Amino acid sequence: MAISAEAPAIPGILPGKVGVWWFLASEIMLFGGLIASFIVFRLGSGGWHGEAAHLSVPIAAVNTLVLLTSSLTMVQAFATAERGDQRGPRTYLALTILLGLAFLGIKAYEYTSEILAGFTPGTGIFWSFYYTMTGLHALHVLAGAVVNSILLGAGRLRNPHRLELAGLYWHFVDVVWIFLFPLLYLA
Amino acid sequence: MLNWMRWLPENVSTYGGEIDAVIALIYYVTLAWFFLTLGVFGFFLIRYRRRDGRRATYVAGERLREAAWILVPVAVVLVLDFWIDLRGGPVWAKVKTTMPPTELTIQVTAKQFNWEILYPGPDGKFGTEDDRQFDNELHVPVGKPVRLVLKSKDVIHSLFSPNLRFKQDIVPGRAIPAWFEATKPGKYELPCAELCGFGHSGMKAWLYVHSPEEYQKWVNEQWASS
Amino acid sequence: MRESGAGTLDTHEHHAERGFWRTYVFSTDHKMIGKQYLSLGLFWAVVGGLLAHVMRWQLAWPDTAVPGWGEVGPETYNVLVTMHGTIMVFFVAMPILLGAFGNFLIPLMIGARDMAFPRLNMLSVWVFALASLVLLVSFFVPGGAASAGWTGYPPLSAKVEYTGVNWGLNLWILAHALEFAAFLMGGVNYLTTAIALRVPGMTFFRLPLVIWQQLTATTLFLLSVGPLIAGAVMLLLDRIIGTHFYAAEGGGDPLLWQHLFWFFGHPEVYVILLPAVGLVLDVLPVFARKPIFGYRWIIYSTIAAGGLSFIVWAHHMFVSGMDPRLAMPFSITTILISVPFAYIMFAMIATLYKGSIRFDTPMLWALGFIAMFIVGGLTGIFNGSAPADIYISDTYFVVAHFHYTLFSSVVFGGFAGFYFWFPKMFGRLLSEPLGKIHFWLTLVFFNVTFFPLHNIGLAGMMRRIANPLEYEYLVPHQWINVVATVGAILLLASQIPFVVNVVWSLLAGKTAPKNPWEANTLEWTAPSPPPPLNWGATLPVVYRGAYEYSLPDMAEDWLPQDRALAARSR
Ligand SMILES: [Cu+2]
Ligand SMILES: [Cu+2]
Numbered sequence: 002m003a004i005s006a007e008a009p010a011i012p013g014i015l016p017g018k019v020g021v022w023w024f025l026a027s028e029i030m031l032f033g034g035l036i037a038s039f040i041v042f043r044l045g046s047g048g049w050h051g052e053a054a055h056l057s058v059p060i061a062a063v064n065t066l067v068l069l070t071s072s073l074t075m076v077q078a079f080a081t082a083e084r085g086d087q088r089g090p091r092t093y094l095a096l097t098i099l100l101g102l103a104f105l106g107i108k109a110y111e112y113t114s115e116i117l118a119g120f121t122p123g124t125g126i127f128w129s130f131y132y133t134m135t136g137l138h139a140l141h142v143l144a145g146a147v148v149n150s151i152l153l154g155a156g157r158l159r160n161p162h163r164l165e166l167a168g169l170y171w172h173f174v175d176v177v178w179i180f181l182f183p184l185l186y187l188a
Numbered sequence: 189m190l191n192w193m194r195w196l197p198e199n200v201s202t203y204g205g206e207i208d209a210v211i212a213l214i215y216y217v218t219l220a221w222f223f224l225t226l227g228v229f230g231f232f233l234i235r236y237r238r239r240d241g242r243r244a245t246y247v248a249g250e251r252l253r254e255a256a257w258i259l260v261p262v263a264v265v266l267v268l269d270f271w272i273d274l275r276g277g278p279v280w281a282k283v284k285t286t287m288p289p290t291e292l293t294i295q296v297t298a299k300q301f302n303w304e305i306l307y308p309g310p311d312g313k314f315g316t317e318d319d320r321q322f323d324n325e326l327h328v329p330v331g332k333p334v335r336l337v338l339k340s341k342d343v344i345h346s347l348f349s350p351n352l353r354f355k356q357d358i359v360p361g362r363a364i365p366a367w368f369e370a371t372k373p374g375k376y377e378l379p380c381a382e383l384c385g386f387g388h389s390g391m392k393a394w395l396y397v398h399s400p401e402e403y404q405k406w407v408n409e410q411w412a413s414s
Numbered sequence: 415m416r417e418s419g420a421g422t423l424d425t426h427e428h429h430a431e432r433g434f435w436r437t438y439v440f441s442t443d444h445k446m447i448g449k450q451y452l453s454l455g456l457f458w459a460v461v462g463g464l465l466a467h468v469m470r471w472q473l474a475w476p477d478t479a480v481p482g483w484g485e486v487g488p489e490t491y492n493v494l495v496t497m498h499g500t501i502m503v504f505f506v507a508m509p510i511l512l513g514a515f516g517n518f519l520i521p522l523m524i525g526a527r528d529m530a531f532p533r534l535n536m537l538s539v540w541v542f543a544l545a546s547l548v549l550l551v552s553f554f555v556p557g558g559a560a561s562a563g564w565t566g567y568p569p570l571s572a573k574v575e576y577t578g579v580n581w582g583l584n585l586w587i588l589a590h591a592l593e594f595a596a597f598l599m600g601g602v603n604y605l606t607t608a609i610a611l612r613v614p615g616m617t618f619f620r621l622p623l624v625i626w627q628q629l630t631a632t633t634l635f636l637l638s639v640g641p642l643i644a645g646a647v648m649l650l651l652d653r654i655i656g657t658h659f660y661a662a663e664g665g666g667d668p669l670l671w672q673h674l675f676w677f678f679g680h681p682e683v684y685v686i687l688l689p690a691v692g693l694v695l696d697v698l699p700v701f702a703r704k705p706i707f708g709y710r711w712i713i714y715s716t717i718a719a720g721g722l723s724f725i726v727w728a729h730h731m732f733v734s735g736m737d738p739r740l741a742m743p744f745s746i747t748t749i750l751i752s753v754p755f756a757y758i759m760f761a762m763i764a765t766l767y768k769g770s771i772r773f774d775t776p777m778l779w780a781l782g783f784i785a786m787f788i789v790g791g792l793t794g795i796f797n798g799s800a801p802a803d804i805y806i807s808d809t810y811f812v813v814a815h816f817h818y819t820l821f822s823s824v825v826f827g828g829f830a831g832f833y834f835w836f837p838k839m840f841g842r843l844l845s846e847p848l849g850k851i852h853f854w855l856t857l858v859f860f861n862v863t864f865f866p867l868h869n870i871g872l873a874g875m876m877r878r879i880a881n882p883l884e885y886e887y888l889v890p891h892q893w894i895n896v897v898a899t900v901g902a903i904l905l906l907a908s909q910i911p912f913v914v915n916v917v918w919s920l921l922a923g924k925t926a927p928k929n930p931w932e933a934n935t936l937e938w939t940a941p942s943p944p945p946p947l948n949w950g951a952t953l954p955v956v957y958r959g960a961y962e963y964s965l966p967d968m969a970e971d972w973l974p975q976d977r978a979l980a981a982r983s984r
Contacts (some may be wrong), residue, residue, distance in 0.1 A: 010610045016530040020606040027598055027636040034641025034677070038648075038659075038670055046665065121658045126665035129657035133648060190866070194871035196805075197887060210801045225763065225788055233781065234767040235700075237773070243971055244964040245768035247709035249761065258708065258760040265756040269749045272799055277742050279801040284738040300576070343570040343810035344668060346733070346808060350874030350887060353805050357733040359669060360569055361662020365820050381808040381876045383563045385576055386489040389880035 005115060007182035021166045025173050028141075032177050035064055035137070039130045039184060053186060055120055057111060064107045065178065068142075069134045072175045073099035075149075075168045082161035097171065099175050101146040108139050138181055141174045197350045200372040200397065202333075204353035206279045213275055217268050223335035287367055290335040294326065298358045298380065301387030310411055320410055324393040326378060329403035333369040347393070348383035349395060357382055389397040416462040418479075442532035443946050444517045451513030451840065452540045454546055455506050462501035467902060471862075474899035475749050476881040489578070491880035492561035497553070500586065504593050505546060507824045511540065511689040512597065512635075515831050516604055516628045524621050525613025525954050527947040530606040538599035545592035552585035560586035563878065565679070565767060568660035568671050573653045587650050594639050601632040613936070614925035615956030620975070622960040623706060624831075626713050627692025630720045631685045638681035638724065645674030648668075662800045669804025672734055676727035684723050684819060685799045688716060689763050690827025691758060696960075697830045698762060700933045701777035702769030703971050705961040707761045715754035715761075722751045733801045741800040746799035755791055759784065770964070770971070774931070775849030779830035783822055790818030793868065811871025817864045824857065829912075836919075837926030841943040844923065848964070850914040855908035862901030870894040935960050 010016050043049060074096040081089025112132075122132040149166050192215050199205055236244075248256055295306040295314060305326050309318030328334045338347060338358040346357040349368070356366045382392040398406060417882055441447065472486040472494075479485045486494070516534065521528055529535045553559045557583040562571035566586075574580045592893040608621070648659040649671065658664025660671055699706045706712065728736065762784050771777070793815040796802050806812060829852075836844050873891045875882055882888045882895060929938040936956070940948050954976035962973040973979075 010530075011612060014610040016606050016610040019609050020531060020534075022604045023602045023605050023636060024598070027601075027640050030637050030640025031643050032640070033642035034674055037641070038644070038674070040664075042667070042670075045667075083978075122651065122655050123664070126658050129648075129651070129659055129664075129666070133651060133657065137644075137647065189869055192868065192872055195869050197874055207801050207805055210799060211796065211805065214795050214799055214802055218795055222788065222792055225759065226785060229763050229766070229781075229784065232763065232769075233771060236766055236769045236771050238703075238770045242770060244703040244770040246705065246964050247707065247768060248705045248709070248961075248964055249764060250710060255708050255711055258711075258757060261760055262757050266750075266753050269746075269752055272795065273742070273746050273749060276745065276799045278802045280738070280742055280804075283801065283804060284741065343568055343576050344735075348808070348874075348876065349804075350837055354806050355733050355807060357734045359616055359662075361667065362653055362735055364735050368770070377885055379876055379879075379885055383492065383495070383567070383570065383878040385570060386487075386492060386561075386578070388878060389491065390884040392885065 005140055015162065017148075017166050021169050025169065032134075032137075032180070035134055036131075036180060036184065039134065042126060042130070043188070046126070047141060049188075050168045051129040052125060055115070055118065056186050057132070059115070060107060060111055061182055064104055065109075065182050067107065068102050068175050068178050069106070072098060073095045074100065075171045076101070079161055079164045079168050082164050089150045090161075091153065094149055094164070098149045098153065100138065101142050101149070102163050104142055105139055105146075108135065134181055134185065137179055138174070141177065144165050145174050198372075199351065200370050200374065200376065201349075201352040201354065202369040202371055203279070203283050204351075206282065207353045210272070210276050210279055214272055217272065220261060221265075226308065241403060288333045288369075290333045290367060291336040292328070292332060293337060294328075295337045295339065296326070296347060296358075297341060298347070298384075299341035300343065300385050301380070301391040303347075303378065303380075303391075303393040305393065307410075311328075318411060324392055325396065327396045327398060327403065327406055328370055329400050330370050330373050330397050331400070333367055336366045336368075338364040338366060343384045344382050345380045345384045345391070348379050349376060349379035350379075351376045352395070355381060370395075373397045373399050373402070440536065442528070442536045443520045444529045444532070444535060445839070445944060445948075447535050447539045448514045448516070448518030451509040453541065454539075454543060455509035455514060456511070458505040458546065460523040462498050462506055463495050463906060465498040465501070467906060469498065470899040470902045473882060474881060474896045476883050479621065486880065488556070488880045489561060491561075491664050492878070493559045493582075494532060495878050495980065496560050496566075496586075496650075497549075498564050500549070500560070500590075502824075503564065503682070505549065505818070507686040507826040508593070508821065509542060509599060510828050511686055511693075511824060512628065512631060513539070513600060515624070515689060515693060515736050515835075516600065516632070518835065519937065520604055520607055520625060520628060521611070522838075522940060522944060522948060523958065524608055524611065524616050524936050525936050525956065526607055527949070527953070529603045530610055531603050534599050534618055538596045538603065541599065542596035545596060548585050548592060549589035552589065553581045553962045554923060555581040555585065558582050559977050563918060564838055566649070566671075566682070567666050567675075568621035568649060568652065572649060572660045572668075574653070584650065584653060585748050585972040587646050587653075590646060591643065592852060594643060597635060598639065598749070601636045604632045605629060605636075607820065613953050613956055616936075616975075618958045619710065620956055623695040623712060624689070627695070627716060630716050631692075634681040634720050635685045638678045641674045645671055669731070669734060669736055669913055671724035672731050672736075672888075673727065676730045677724070679730065680727045681720070683816075683820070684720060687823050687947075688720070690783065690823035690831075691716075691828050692782045693831035693834070694762065695758075696935070697776045697780040697834050698765050699961045699963055700764050700834075700931050701772045701774060701780070703772070703963045704765055704767075704769040705959075707764035708757075709959065709961065710949045712758055714760050715757040719751055719758075722747060722754070726751060726837035729798055729800075729803070732800045733807055734776045745798060745803075749795060751798075752791065752795060759788060774833075775844070775846055775853060776830050776834035776931075778850060779826050779833060779852045782853060783826035783830060786818055786822035786826055786857075788858070790815060790820075790822060793818060806871070808877050809871040810867045810875045810877060814864055814867035814871055817867070821860065821864065825860070829853070829856075834931065835937075836916075837930050838937055838940075838942050838944070840920060841926050841941075842919045842923035842951065843926050844931065845915050848911045848918075852911040852915065855911070856905065859901050859905035864897050864901075866894045866898050866901075868877040870898075929974075932970075932972050934962060934972055936975055939976055 048062035061178045074093045120128050122129050152167055193212050241255040267290045267374050297304040303324050305322045307320045311318055337357055340358040340360045344357055344359055348355045352368045374397055376395040378395050422887040468480050469485050471480040489585045557580045561577050561579050570576050651657040651661050658666040660666050660668050728740055729748040731917045796806050797815055833849055870891050875888050926942040928942055935955050939954050956975045957978055958975055960975055965973055
């Protein structure tokens with residue numbers, strides 16, 4: 002008699018989703034720790050308007066738009082997959098990956114111009130935070146792009162469940178940026 | 189070994205007695221709990237050891253009437269907690285958050301692995317000609333509150349005086365104020381209490397508590413040239 | 415594995431076809447992964463224990479060379495202090511209490527065939543093995559291993575010039591990061607498995623308490639480790655690319671690290687403690703033949719303690735130089751933690767009331783944990799009180815306190831679980847007499863080693879000093895250091911019966927029956943040891959809670975969770 006390794010989950014509970022949410026909870030605490038440290042320092046030092054003024058708000062705004070759009074395409078990828086669409090998920094996922102890479106490209110351009118202007122991580126505490134927070138976020142974007150590429154490459158897009166999980170992560174990365182942008186650029 | 193209060197070194201500061209009193213309060217409260225809980229524990233172990241023909245009694249402890257046997261002692265724990273906080277709060281405030289008026293301010297700068305002890309000299313101001321620095325020697329008069337300003341040049345150190353019941357970590361980038369008032373002349377050790385590198389063990393200064401006359405004599409000697 | 419269809423396999427002939435590598439090394443079986451964590455944890459326990467003995471010898475006889483080691487210089491001593499702490503907390507306590515018992519017990523006790531993500535689970539133990547390797551390598555790089563304390567306070571840890579340690583400390587940070595990653599993967603698995611894969615009838619309030627404690631501990635870890643990872647990233651960047659997070663001269667603040675470290679550090683203590691409490695809570699009813707006293711209240715207390723553990727961290731920082739007005743609020747929350755833990759300890763004792771107590775080896779360890787943890791819990795109040803802590807902090811009193819809590823968790827709690835579940839894990843019985851000798855020797859010499867540390871701490875001996883004789887006020891108390899060291903040596907010798915017992919049992923021990931202790935929980939319904947996928951074709955079904963012992967009007971004094979009763983179901 003054969004028994005299955007696939008443990009029967011309790012109906013209505015998707016293990017993958019539970020797992021991703023717990024993972025995201027710990028990620029929230031990771032960025033939460035960074036952001037809380039940043040806020041405490043900023044309050045303690047009476048503001049960093051001078052330093053923040055050297056950042057390019059227009060570029061960052063464009064980048065925000067890029068990332069927000071990528072969330073939208075990710076939603077579309079899942080939505081089309083759920084409808085059983087064949088082409089839709091592939092197109093939208095590829096778009097999401099491209100937009101993620103575009104974000105990283107713009108970010109890299111930003112870094113380069115800042116470093117050329119003489120603002121390195123060692124310039125001061127604001128810059129230490131700026132590079133660490135955006136750098137860690139960029140690594141998360143990269144990880145998301147890799148995950149999405151694996152999904153795309155493996156061609157398992159007919160299973161919307163996996164797309165949903167990747168989407169959860171992607172939206173989380175997006176939301177982190179929504180916090181970082183005003184904190185670093187506008188405050 | 190069991191009378192823990194006897195292990196504390198002699199107290200020679202005005203507030204040390206109050207810190208000791210908090211330690212003593214906690215000691216007697218916890219000692220009572222220790223004997224009580226382990227006594228009941230031991231009694232149960234002997235009384236309810238397995239014997240032929242006797243079954244355990246089914247007690248789930250979920251009903252309030254049963255749980256009360258525990259909840260009441262837990263409430264006592266809570267009350268004792270607040271008592272300890274209530275007794276401790278003013279002591280902490282006195283030692284750490286208030287500063288009595290002082291005539292003497294001394295700057296203690298820690299570095300790997302020495303204490304630089306700076307006196308403002310007769311003019312009472314730092315950064316003037318008559319400042320004097322002593323390595324690893326802190327001289328104070330008895331019966332006078334002394335204000336310390338604690339600084340570090342490199343890593344975190346901690347100025348500890350077992351006899352004064354004084355301890356304060358010293359963090360680079362901060363000038364941390366502290367105070368004490370010694371009650372008994374003598375020579376006491378001032379170890380560093382925070383791991384600060386390979387010379388941590390053995391990093392110490394000496395505290396000289398002088399009688400008023402002796403202290404004056406020491407001051408006169410040190411500042412005689414100026 | 416799942417995709418290939420190998421996930422379906424025959425109940426009777428599975429072992430042989432898998433081969434050595436798939437069975438023992440690249441296994442996705444939660445039981446094997448648990449054993450792998452156990453082995454790695456035991457390996458590190460030996461290393462960490464030996465380091466401790468070098469330290470103890472140095473403290474007792476600072477002027478003589480340590481046998482088998484040689485002269486211990488102050489730099490070496492700082493390495494010993496640092497690596498002993500790091501190893502014992504992150505590479506012994508966590509892999510054994512969380513990694514081994516969590517992996518082994520969670521699926522078996524909730525009626526699952528494996529973890530929710532078996533391959534992620536395998537990855538977890540492999541990442542942990544990699545972390546172990548990195549930590550091991552860090553001993554041998556030029557400049558030596560980390561020596562800034564297990565707490566790694568910057569600026570000492572942030573600049574090479576302060577300790578002379580370069581790559582050793584970078585690798586130390588990397589080993590932590592990998593270890594955290596391993597336990598994050600494990601943690602996600604534990605929580606998901608317990609939420610999604612419980613067998614029919616296994617409601618949350620029928621879960622054995624050890625599972626509740628594992629889940630609470632895991633949750634604490636997942637929610638507290640993030641800020642420390644952030645802090646570790648900042649520390650590494652300070653060291654290698656010159657950021658200024660912890661450098662006062664660049665606008666940073668050394669205390670930031672302490673806040674991040676202890677925000678994690680206090681919950682981390684419970685990450686270690688709670689699984690041990692869980693092991694004891696599950697051993698007690700079996701050997702008292704009684705339900706645990708106040709099952710739900712214990713769960714609520716555990717959750718309350720876990721919640722409180724997030725708002726107490728600054729009790730490690732009373733004299734750190736932070737704003738002293740913060741001390742009393744943190745002191746109050748800290749002392750408040752005694753309430754839920756008092757509840758749990760009282761409930762353990764109350765469970766014995768009107769029991770029919772069998773003093774088998776697992777029970778002895780569980781009882782030993784109760785007694786020792788009471789001491790550790792009570793001494794915590796001294797540290798928790800801000801004014802008392804002015805004197806107590808950074809002395810050996812603290813060392814005594816956390817060895818009474820953590821050593822008793824890992825050793826007494828851990829051995830309670832080990833002796834209890836060994837027959838299930840390995841299918842052999844251990845020798846009772848040897849187990850009892852092991853317990854009594856350990857109990858006695860544990861106290862000889864650690865109790866006097868309270869005294870010398872009260873006498874003012876600081877932590878992390880290599881030579882107490884350099885301080886005149888400590889010289890008269892030096893005999894205490896000698897007593898503690900002799901105790902430690904004998905404590906080490908006390909583990910010989912354990913080694914003999916395990917080796918003998920594995921080689922020639924009696925085969926264990928399915929349920930040697932007449933216990934109620936589900937793992938005892940599987941064969942000993944359970945095959946891959948744990949049960950045959952049918953999974954057990956759960957009808958009641960885990961602690962239905964000595965029910966009135968029943969012939970037997972136990973009622974397994976999976977036994978269907980026609981008339982009554984509780
Ligand atoms: Cu020092
Ligand atoms: Cu703590």
